[in-house]
Amino acid sequence: MAIFFIPPEHVKENPKKNIEEDVLYDLNRLLPPEAIVCVGIDAYDNHRENYRDIDLVIITNTAVHVVESKDKKGEPVIYNNKEGLFIQHENGSITRIMNGDEPARTQAIECADCVKWGFYRASKEINTSFAYILVPYAYEGSDLTELTGPVRGSKSVIELVELINKRDSNPKYNRGLNGLTISDIEYVLRVQFNAHQTDTIKGYKIGNTPRPVDRTSKFNRHGIPTNNRSVKKESRTSNNQETIQYIGALVGKAKQLVFSISSFIKKNKYYCATIVLVLFLMFFLLHGLTLQRGCFNGTVPLNMRSAPTSQSEKVGQIDKGSCFYVNGISQDRDWLRLGGLTNSGRWVNAAYVERINPGDLKIIMQ
DSSP states (O other), X not given: XXXXXXXXXXXXXXXXXXXXXXXXXXXXXXXXXXXXXXXXXXXXXXXXXXXXXXXXXXXXXXXXXXXXXXXXXXXXXXXXXXXXXXXXXXXXXXXXXXXXXXXXXXXXXXXXXXXXXXXXXXXOOOSOEEEEEEOTTBOTTOOGGGSOTTEEEESSHHHHHHHHHHHHTOTTTOOOOTTOOHHHHHHXXXXXXXXXXXXXXXXXXXXXXXXXXXXXXXXXXXXXXXXXXXXXXXXXXXXHHHHHHHHHXXXXXXXXXXXXXXXXXXXXXXXXXXXXXXXXXXXXXXXHHTOEXXXXXXXXXXXXXXSSSTTXXXXXXXXXXXXXXXXXXXXXXXXXXXXTTTSTTOEEEGGGEESOOGGGSOEEOX
16 A cells, blocks of 8 residues: 555644545555655745645655645535635535635645755755645536646546646656655655654554444534434435445546556557557558459440449449459349449449459348
8 A cells, every 4th residue: 555644743733634534545545555645744844934734745756746635524615716715515605715716826836845845954855846736525516627737626536646647647747856765755754744654544544445424323424413314315415425436436447547548659659650550551451352453444434333233323433444443242243342442332333344253252242
């Protein structure tokens, strides 16, 4: 599983470790084992003299990805250009998280700068650092992709991992970590950020599946009192959410497969182009083996028909002295079917075609 770090209790009075179990489970499931995930780092940037609470830092082989999580206990979080991020409550009221997209970008970038400065203090300066805003319970219609440029928005962990993989594989951004080893990174996390390695957060074993919701409890998963009617409603909502998450996971895997294939093609474009060319030539070679080349030397143009009968629609003519490919013959052997690229599928009277061996042609059933 991926390597997880959290800050100790004494870093601050209330260390930020409120990442949901399903988020940690998905991170452990989707990230490669060599990835390092830091949960709830309170980064101090002595260059700016300020603290920045950071929910997640994901360190890959090529970059450090700093993630600001806007997890609001399952309530839908909506984003748009005019109002920024805000929570839509069941009673219709809203709570604004940020006004406009610039503050969101600014906060995320400053968090990334804090982490980068922490590595710099350890004399292990990093070259590549990115910032993201993750809203695991975002309203599906909200367009977090409007957060582009130096900061990208994500509605799910699957989408977040896709963004990380996409940036890691982009040579434009891939400038590396100055040869940092795992021990170097662990040193920075332990010394500069006072974090320690763990596989358990808030009593939850990261590698295990998330704990199921207790439907008989008087409180829901977020500690809010409920009654039997609301429990049933929550059960139906949870089942719907699980179905949506399952479909989302399938879509995410499909996107990842398409992205992997496209990445492979981009990295091996000359090799792939050669294979396509060879297959193309083989197709025409094999196709040509089933064709015969006939010629017409009549006194008037030869009619081409849509079917092997003289009453069928006329679909063109062949001039005197023209040669063409033939790939089939009718059951009564009176008509020849044309092949090739231009007149494929059309029929001509066999009596007017020379240089053809009818016995070697495929009989076309009509």
